[in-house]
Amino acid sequence: MGKLKTLLHFLYWELMWILEKMVNSPRLGRWEGLLVYTAVVFAALGYCIRFVWFPVFQGLQFLSNPLGGISKIRVYRPAGSIILKTIRFLFSEKVVDNVLALPIYDMRHEYNKALLQGEIKKANWILMKGRFIAIFTIFAYVVTTFGKSIEKIWKIGG
Amino acid sequence: MFPSLSQKEYVIMDLMRVGREVYGLELVNDGKGKLKRGTIYVTLNRMIEKGLISSRRTIPKDELEAPRRLYKITGHGQRVLEATERAMASIYSEAKGV
Numbered sequence: 001m002g003k004l005k006t007l008l009h010f011l012y013w014e015l016m017w018i019l020e021k022m023v024n025s026p027r028l029g030r031w032e033g034l035l036v037y038t039a040v041v042f043a044a045l046g047y048c049i050r051f052v053w054f055p056v057f058q059g060l061q062f063l064s065n066p067l068g069g070i071s072k073i074r075v076y077r078p079a080g081s082i083i084l085k086t087i088r089f090l091f092s093e094k095v096v097d098n099v100l101a102l103p104i105y106d107m108r109h110e111y112n113k114a115l116l117q118g119e120i121k122k123a124n125w126i127l128m129k130g131r132f133i134a135i136f137t138i139f140a141y142v143v144t145t146f147g148k149s150i151e152k153i154w155k156i157g158g
Numbered sequence: 159m160f161p162s163l164s165q166k167e168y169v170i171m172d173l174m175r176v177g178r179e180v181y182g183l184e185l186v187n188d189g190k191g192k193l194k195r196g197t198i199y200v201t202l203n204r205m206i207e208k209g210l211i212s213s214r215r216t217i218p219k220d221e222l223e224a225p226r227r228l229y230k231i232t233g234h235g236q237r238v239l240e241a242t243e244r245a246m247a248s249i250y251s252e253a254k255g256v
Contacts, residue, residue: 097227098199098203099203102199105224105225105226106182106183106224109183133195140196140197144200144204
């Protein structure tokens, strides 16, 4: 335990030294340095919350209720449901059914397949990639529709 | 005016040539990197608007199956594909002759 504490102290001061160097570095401007500093601090905070606070919190829950977490039924939203809800709100039903929802359905199919095979990492990767593809499809659709509208207006204008 | 085909549209129609019904992901997998997932459905929708292909929605048999949309080449699309190929062949032979 003592060794781990020393190691953590060492890492902490090493990180502080690197941050100080970054902020005071002549290569970086004041704002750039501040930006890097903020990014590193937020990343460290995120890491602490994810890997330190969550396990501790789960442990406390377990102490208060030995079956904590296990007895509860967790209900998850289907993959890509927020994007689907958003596009259903923003676009017409026809456009959603013909274009925008299809990459999400593809993602769900692949995601479920990966989960059934027990490949959690692959499933997470599919989810991440699928969200990006769905958003890219929306962007592509909006750009092409906008282009078409401009073309129509141009033609009407002569 | 004779409808022109973009490179992506040509690849898609070439994959649908036999008259089989295909879905978007299948086209991306068969396209060997020529078609991207992010743009395939926008391109397919444009082709439907042009009348080159038609589509129908499938009813999923179980909960795990995705509600897919199957695409098929139309008669008009087939004629456009054949005409484009004839035009390409003639351009190629002329270029070869020169």
